[in-house]
Amino acid sequence: xxxxxxxxxxxxxxxxxxxxxxxxxxxxxxxxxxxxxxxxxxxxxxxxxxxxxxxxxxxxxxxxxxxxxxxxxxxxxxxxxxxxxxxxxxxxxxxxxxxxxxxxxxxxxxxxxxxxxxxx
Amino acid sequence: xxxxxxxxxxxxxxxxxxxxxxxxxxxxxxxxxxxxxxxxxxxxxxxxxxxxxxxxxxxxxxxxxxxxxxxxxxxxxxxxxxxxxxxxxxxxxxxxxxxxxxxxxxxxxxxxxxxxxxxxxxxxxxxxxxxxxxxxxxxxxxxxxxxxxxxxxxxxxxxxxxxxxxxxxxxxxxxxxxxxxxxxxxxxxxxxxxxxxxxxxxxxxxxxxxxxxxxxxxxxxxxxxxxxxxxxxxxxxxxxxxxxxxxxxxxxxxxxxxxxxxxxxxxxxxxxxxxxxxxxxxxxxxxxxxxxxxxxxxxxxxxxxxxxxxxxxxxxxxxxxxxxxxxxxxxxxxxxxxxxxxxxxxxxxxxxxxxxxxxxxxxxxxxxxxxxxxxxxxxxxxxxxxxxxxxxxxxxxxxxxxxxxxxxxxxxxxxxxxxxxxxxxxxxxxxxxxxxxxxxxxxxxxxxxxxxxxxxxxxxxxxxxxxxxxxxxxxxxxxxxxxxxxxxxxxxxx
Numbered sequence: 001x002x003x004x005x006x007x008x009x010x011x012x013x014x015x016x017x018x019x020x021x022x023x024x025x026x027x028x029x030x031x032x033x034x035x036x037x038x039x040x041x042x043x044x045x046x047x048x049x050x051x052x053x054x055x056x057x058x059x060x061x062x063x064x065x066x067x068x069x070x071x072x073x074x075x076x077x078x079x080x081x082x083x084x085x086x087x088x089x090x091x092x093x094x095x096x097x098x099x100x101x102x103x104x105x106x107x108x109x110x111x112x113x114x115x116x117x118x119x120x
Numbered sequence: 121x122x123x124x125x126x127x128x129x130x131x132x133x134x135x136x137x138x139x140x141x142x143x144x145x146x147x148x149x150x151x152x153x154x155x156x157x158x159x160x161x162x163x164x165x166x167x168x169x170x171x172x173x174x175x176x177x178x179x180x181x182x183x184x185x186x187x188x189x190x191x192x193x194x195x196x197x198x199x200x201x202x203x204x205x206x207x208x209x210x211x212x213x214x215x216x217x218x219x220x221x222x223x224x225x226x227x228x229x230x231x232x233x234x235x236x237x238x239x240x241x242x243x244x245x246x247x248x249x250x251x252x253x254x255x256x257x258x259x260x261x262x263x264x265x266x267x268x269x270x271x272x273x274x275x276x277x278x279x280x281x282x283x284x285x286x287x288x289x290x291x292x293x294x295x296x297x298x299x300x301x302x303x304x305x306x307x308x309x310x311x312x313x314x315x316x317x318x319x320x321x322x323x324x325x326x327x328x329x330x331x332x333x334x335x336x337x338x339x340x341x342x343x344x345x346x347x348x349x350x351x352x353x354x355x356x357x358x359x360x361x362x363x364x365x366x367x368x369x370x371x372x373x374x375x376x377x378x379x380x381x382x383x384x385x386x387x388x389x390x391x392x393x394x395x396x397x398x399x400x401x402x403x404x405x406x407x408x409x410x411x412x413x414x415x416x417x418x419x420x421x422x423x424x425x426x427x428x429x430x431x432x433x434x435x436x437x438x439x440x441x442x443x444x445x446x447x448x449x450x451x452x453x454x455x456x457x458x459x460x461x462x463x464x465x466x467x468x469x470x471x472x473x474x475x476x477x478x479x480x481x482x483x484x485x486x487x488x489x490x491x492x493x494x495x496x497x498x499x500x501x502x503x504x505x506x507x508x509x510x511x512x513x514x515x516x517x518x519x520x521x522x523x524x525x526x527x528x529x530x531x532x533x534x535x536x537x538x539x540x541x542x543x544x545x546x547x548x549x550x551x552x553x554x555x556x557x558x559x560x561x562x563x564x565x566x567x568x569x570x571x572x573x574x575x576x577x578x579x580x581x582x583x584x585x586x587x588x589x590x591x592x593x594x595x596x597x598x599x600x601x602x603x604x605x606x607x608x609x610x611x612x613x614x
């Protein structure tokens with residue numbers, strides 16, 4: 001199962017990448033920019049995604065919107081308790097607080113797997 | 121009453137005869153002796169009357185003068201009885217303070233015209249210069265058809281006059297003080313009547329609202345309130361008026377240019393002597409800067425929270441990476457501690473600059489933790505003064521820390537004679553190019569295995585800041601090149 005990781009902090013991203021691999025996920029990324037992430041999701045279908053909110057070329061709102069429209073489940077990973085500029089449409093997107101707790105990450109992956117199997 | 125008046129006339133005529141018959145007996149004696157024959161009660165009344173009573177004959181001779189009249193006029197009975205109105209010496213003053221000639225006296229007019237003179241205020245200047253004010257009223261007295269004299273009655277109003285003057289003076293002073301205070305106040309100050317109509321607003325109010333005095337008066341002042349706040353201002357104001365309470369509210373004023381001023385508004389009722397509320401004095405303190413500071417503070421706390429969480433996420437990551445490369449717990453502890461310490465040094469330097477930008481040379485010094493100016497330093501640093509934004513500075517610093525750790529473990533810095541030259545340049549396109557050249561160390565025998573440190577360097581420069589790293593390991597010593605792209609404009613991100 002492919003999981004997209006968008007996070008520009010390399011060291012934090014690697015911890016998540018290792019955890020995901022340990023959970024038998026194939027990691028797409030880590031990706032550091034909005035531009036690159038938009039490119040990747042056009043070409044690579046993923047079962048789920050973990051998006052850092054604030055990236056160096058903007059917020060991941062555009063990426064989130066694409067995923068939302070493609071009915072692809074995803075989480076925001078963030079250090080902010082409130083996300084500035086988050087559109088109404090994405091208010092209910094679940095969040096993973098940084099640093100990401102291993103158990104919550106496992107739950108997220110579990111959900112990706114469930115949805116992926118129900119869709120077929 | 122009618123009879124009394126008639127009697128009085130008769131008596132006065134008798135007095136007149138007595139005066140004409142030569143000799144001028146003292147008026148009191150005269151009055152007393154004459155009156156006692158007819159009505160001793162009338163004499164008592166005249167003596168005790170708290171009003172001055174004077175009777176003048178048609179020739180202006182003063183025939184009757186009661187004690188109160190003597191007191192007000194500042195003359196003894198002797199002085200009065202030997203006097204004609206035309207010989208009047210004391211200065212008489214009109215209400216406006218100007219000197220009043222004898223012809224204008226109520227008695228003179230009455231005698232001249234034969235008509236009653238309504239009450240009019242005059243002052244008599246006494247020997248001590250003080251003025252005693254009284255309301256003089258003159259009534260003609262007829263004997264048959266002929267004018268016999270004039271009766272002047274006057275009430276002393278000096279005390280009232282003085283009190284009024286003092287009150288007016290105090291009011292004028294109070295008003296002046298109020299204006300001086302409010303003209304210089306940095307708060308918007310206003311006065312309103314009990315219904316909230318503006319009667320006065322100070323210059324600062326007009327400045328905050330851009331409304332003229334005319335535009336402010338009445339209920340015009342509500343135009344100076346930001347539209348969304350207007351209803352709240354009026355409803356809370358009305359509540360306080362109903363409850364006769366002070367009013368307190370933070371709200372916004374706006375001028376014509378759209379400039380908004382946040383104010384802490386307070387108003388307090390003031391009452392008349394009987395305790396009834398007759399108006400309000402209000403003060404609007406400008407709290408715009410305070411509001412902005414509160415907002416900044418809350419943003420700052422949020423930003424700090426974000427940074428702390430990012431730092432913790434990085435520490436978690438570093439712990440994982442360090443664990444993967446450590447063959448023992450002791451090595452792991454040493455490795456992770458040194459990595460976190462390097463981050464902490466850069467973090468501190470950045471926070472001292474409010475997470476602005478950091479100079480490249482300082483980033484290098486903090487990363488390798490050696491004072492390059494010290495004699496024994498193995499480092500040579502050469503490059504222009506140029507800065508990198510906080511997030512780039514942190515990533516570059518971490519990468520340089522890894523290069524240094526690598527040189528100490530496997531490269532030139534393994535030996536005393538080892539040296540590292542770091543040279544950087546800022547290109548016109550904003551790129552910063554840096555070279556790391558090791559020398560003086562033992563010859564490199566083989567390419568190092570790609571380890572955690574080297575992949576961290578690649579990730580920090582390549583992934584995190586979008587730069588490039590070329591790691592080279594010639595036999596003479598490692599030679600690395602780093603290209604840092606132009607700092608992104610996004611400041612304040614770790």
